Amino acid sequence: MENMLGLPPLASVHGAGIDRLLGWVHWLMAVLFVGWGIYFIYTVIRFRSARQPKADYVGVTSHYSSYIEGGVALFEAILLIGLALPIWATVKNDFPEESQATVVRVVSEQFAWNIHYPGADGIFGKTSLDLLDAETNPLGLDRSDPYAQDDITTINQLHLPVNKPVIIHLTSKDVIHSFGLPEMRVKQDAIPGMSIPVWFIPTLTTAELREIKEDPNVTFEIACAQLCGLGHYRMRGFLTVETQEEFDAWLAEEAAAQQEEAGDDDWW
């Protein structure tokens, strides 16, 4: 069923479970709807007043409908306990060790995604509202902090290595946004005042996506899913999933570029 639903190509490990759940729920819906539909069409034709001038006071006497209702309840319980709750528990609780994962901060704002990598030391540098500058330092990163000196920031450009767990710490500077990665089956509201962790394992590289889509320019996208103002429709980021080597090379390149301009003059 999940192949018939027209979902975007699947690109994460936990997404397989979500797709399976979607498939089963839609089976249930389809069976119920078709069943009701056949009964409904038959009934309105069979019991039209021209054919049935006098109505039957009693009507249906069998208890099949109760069995069907019981069956629906049972099926829902199975879906809930067998699929929905375990998947949610995986998504919410089974976080990998940070040392085993790519860890990224994503800070949303009207209307952009600020991406923050901790750099080689694996520790995010301090940020401060005082240092925040829309033009040059949108995260308010304090470059005088030793942990901050190797940090890498980008706008709207998220790169991740394939087949390695990713932990994203998600927050927002202004209003509620929603961090949606359709192919990864990831969507999480970014709420100011809260930092919400999300994790997943990407399984498909951008290069592979391009083969599937037969389009050499296509990329994974970060789609804002929560109305955040007049630029909401345009709040689109880009996700590149690549091999570990490619990712390391990209990170090194970004690090070099940012090192060049780093220096101790953020306070300017």
Added chain:
Amino acid sequence: MSTHGDHQEMSFWRKYIFSQDHKIIGLQYGITALFFLLAGFTMMMMMRWQLAYPGQPVPFIGGLLGEDNAPGGIILPEFYNQLGAMHGTIMIFLGVVPLAVGAFGNYIVPLQIGAPDMAFPKINMTSYWAYFLGGVIMMVSFFVPGGAANSGWTSYPPLADIATMGQTFWLFGMIFLITSSLLGSINFITTIIQLRVKGLTWMRLPFFVWAQLVTAFLLLLAFPSLEAAGVLQLMDRLLGTSFFLPSGLVVSGQILEVSGGGSPLLWQHLFWFLAHPEVYVLILPAMGIVAEVIATNTRKPLWGYKSMVYSTIFLGFMSFVVWAHHMYLTGMGTAISAFFQTTTMIISIPSVVILTALLLSLWGGSIRFTTPMLFALGFLPMFAIGGLTGLPLGLAAADIPLHDTYYVIGHFHYIVAPGTIFALFAGIYHWYPKITGRQLSETLGKVHFWGSMVFMNGIFMPMFVQGLAGVSRRLWDAGEQYAHASGVLWTNEWMSISAWLLFVFQLPFIYNILRSLRGPKVESDNPWQATTLEWATTSPPGHGNFATPPVVYRGAYEYSVPGHEADFLPQNQPEKG
């Protein structure tokens, strides 16, 4: 309460404008609500233009929209967001609920329970005028600087807290509308409990009255939370409080100067604590109407009347413990989400029971395909689609890819548009002879039905396709720039054309309503040969409703009773001998 017999002449103003007669108030609600439905529909048609042809000037009316909203007729994103927020607000709070509860509830409930009027006629009048004022405030807000509210009908802070002046108007408007609903709900509860005529026991009540009673309780218990939330948001906007604003907000590169320490999620909880029961406020009266129409037009009793009543009461209770299923993606953990997923699955069961009972009621009937019956029959599969598509959204894991996509829009529109609104149409066709003493044209009615049926589905069915492909809602350009949307955007043009054709098929309805006012009088006070009490008086009923208070001898749907000549036994007809 007005007693019958006080037939002294009242001035025009007392009789038609500041009337305390439930029938006039019901009509006032009905006419105002139909106007707002048209207004909300018009906004939607403009949005559908933008979605089908992003960035092209709106034809015909584009030049009237104002240079700030639509320069050269091109709808700007900020105006699109206004249209979106106000379409939702108007359709729900100014259109469907006032029509379902304010109009049908007011007009029909006292008649069906044999009462001369509502219990509190003055409160009833106040309720209408509070609603009217709320509506005026909402419409005026389009003309304030920055335009109307543009943060969605859900008005999530911090976005709504920092939005333009229109949001303040929205909040004031909502406070009037909520007050109106609260006054109305007290009145309905009291009326239904206290003013039933002799013999009208609980299990003899028409299902419509049950639906209105449960609806009134939902309004009474759910709306205060939004009223409180609305006042808090007003304070955030006007008095500098921070109920919904956390510390450290940076808006457009500038630190927001507020005290902070508030929570954006608090609003969502308060809002959805209302807004989920509100879904049942939208759907229960509709089910009530459909039940009346199906019983009348199958000429047999409703199947499983008692199970429907108990399911309705159970639905009412459960609707208060499912609200957070709108908030799975706000960072909810496993325990809380397990609770809300379970309650959400449980609440689907009474809905299935009611739908099944209505479907089984058809079996063995002698079905007359009158226009109201067509709309009632149309309601059943449409409501089924709306209800079934709620299932994946109710499971948190399946909600991840579907949340805030067009799937959600398709889901709730199937409930409300071809669902509830079809039921409301059924009600209008069914009770028009009661209200006016005249009959609507069946031919025009059938044109109206089939056109609406086809094009409603033309609008909403492709939304599931878009939603499954991951297309987000509330996008000004319909998702034009997103690669994942590119395969399904061609449906937008079809959906929009369906929307405009849907409008074309409402014209016979409007014409029918107006033309029939001058049509011939119905020959009987009970043209459908129905059993419930509203048909036991004149059409239209006079002041005080009944010449003498009726007495009820039996249940509401005694059709085709074996051993009786006529195929219907009115509730007030005494047993022979």
Added chain:
Amino acid sequence: MRNLIKLAMTLSVLLLASQILLAGGDIKGRINFKGSGPKPRAIKMAADPVCKVAHSEPVYSQSVVVNENATLRYVMVSIESGLEGQTFPVPEEPVVLDQNGCMYDPHVWGAMAGQTVEIRNSDGTLHNVHSLSKVNRQFNMAMPKIVKKKNKVFDKPEDIFAIKCDVHPWMRCWVGIFSHPFYSVSDDQGDFTLKDVPAGTYTVRAWHESKRLLAQTQTITVKEGETITLDFTFEAPTRK
């Protein structure tokens, strides 16, 4: 009727102004800079492919630009006081603010209160023009790629404030709204000119957007037909 009043007002203003303007001089000067500026920071144009393809070379932040001749660019020089009670005609031609390659052009600019500001979008992407004014009504308008031009008018004089694009967070320009036409922004040589200033004594202010470069004022006297030279010197700040 409204047009008539407008016409009458314009005429009287013109009449009054012509009297004053006849007797004026120019103020010319240069903004010197001591020390070195911060390292130039490349702007992250990759955030939007449309912005990225608009530039073949890296684009650097314009917030502190020290010219090669040790002068400071983007300093707004204007008469702060001394013109009280005088009114000046509002130019007919609009001030143009362009959004090009996801940068504002010009980066610092001024307009007279009531003067039309023509905001252009030369890019094939959405910009939103978010005015963070305090005296004039704030606005936040979207200019999708199909909207190429919109006019705005700031009615009241207002000290320099920012206009931002939130879609491209780096995009920010600074604008002052004046009751008179005597303002100028230092160029790539650090030079500025205030033309046809009526004779009188004035406080002239030099303002720069950096929080670390405090605005400076000097008092000068302008005589009829003379050109006065007025230089300012800013110094690179030291860390607190």
